[in-house]
Amino acid sequence: MVCKGICHKYRAVWISQTLRYASGHKRCLGCDLYLEWDGLHCPCCGKKLRCKPRTGKSKQMFVEQKMGLQKIQ
Numbered sequence: 001m002v003c004k005g006i007c008h009k010y011r012a013v014w015i016s017q018t019l020r021y022a023s024g025h026k027r028c029l030g031c032d033l034y035l036e037w038d039g040l041h042c043p044c045c046g047k048k049l050r051c052k053p054r055t056g057k058s059k060q061m062f063v064e065q066k067m068g069l070q071k072i073q
């Protein structure tokens with residue numbers, strides 16, 4: 001359950017702290033990295049990925065941005 005460096009292949013490009021969750025980026029606490037990865041677990045260390053913001057305020061923004069993104073699509 002340690003970082004093997006595989007995660008760097010799936011490394012997500014920086015957008016903004018609040019936008020990144022809405023665009024599907026997930027945070028791996030094991031590798032301390034944001035990933036563009038479809039699974040629930042890190043392909044590298046196997047830890048569960050966080051795919052939602054933690055705080056209430058950015059959670060609200062997350063929902064709004066997600067709705068906004070769906071409208072664009």
Ligand SMILES: [Zn+2]
Pocket residue numbers: 002003004005006007008030031044045
């Ligand atoms: Zn890793």
Ligand SMILES: [Zn+2]
Pocket residue numbers: 003007028029030031032042043044045046047
């Ligand atoms: Zn990881």
